[in-house]
Amino acid sequence: MEAWEKGGFKGTGVERISENRVMVTSDDALLEDLQFDADAKGTVNVTFNFLTQEVTEKDKFVMNVIQQFYDSKEVFGGETYEIRKSPRDLFYANAGSDQTADKNETVVLQAQQINEPALYNWYDAEGNLIHEGATFATSVQIGMQYKLEVISLADGFKDYAEVQVDLKPDALQNVFPNPATASVQVNYKINKSSSAYLSVIGVYGSNTSQNYILDINQDATTIDVSNYPLGMYTVVLIADGNIVDSTNLLKE
Secondary structure, X not given: OHHHHHOOOEEEOEEEEEOOEEEEOOOOOEEEOOOOOOOOOOOOOOOOOEEOOOOOOOOEEEEEEEEEOOOOOOEEXXXXXXXXXXXXXXXXXXXXXXXXXXOOOEEEEEOOOOOOXXXXXXXXXXXXXXXXXXXXXXXXXXXXXXXXXXXXXXXXEEEEEEEEEEEOOOEEEEEEOOOEOOEEEEEEEOOOOOOEEEEEEEEEOOOOEEEEEOOOOOOEEEEEOOOOOOEEEEEEEEEOOEEEEEEEEEEO
């Protein structure tokens, strides 16, 4: 990998999928301009997988790996691999149901296990490997789709599944005490917006209207209502300029 990096990671028909792994994506893949130091040696480990959703009746495959000089294209080494596929009961990856969560809430993603030795790998939306194992706990910052890869250790068969974790909408959670006499605590959750405020509007017995800027990184604020006239009020949550939720408040 260091020799390939020295040449600028040139290649065709290949995709780098982790620090030291490259996936072949065409029948004539090429790693170009590997710059080895004198007397340097490197090891290439080759693995093969069969996608369970694309498996065919073909049971034998051949892969030729050829090493040649970059400039002259003279061949000076190589290896031939014969891959034989045995019949088996197919399995399918299952990453569980889509979930919703509050920002910074920890969610647990659970792969359905296939009842045989297997690898369970989780990837983010950019294709980066972020976890190995059937159970994956993550703190939600933004809505994201995760991809699960399940690989049988017996024969390399594998399958993929996806699961979506979305942020819940911005919301008012509760206002208490209600009815109130002196002060109220308003619990809220800002998951998606970059700014928010509360608007307290009198709807019966008062024409009072007050706004309160919210800290979107907090989840509660206290409002002094001791000077509010008696009556019914609507507490409105406005996030990024849009009304997203509301509830009633009675001042006694």
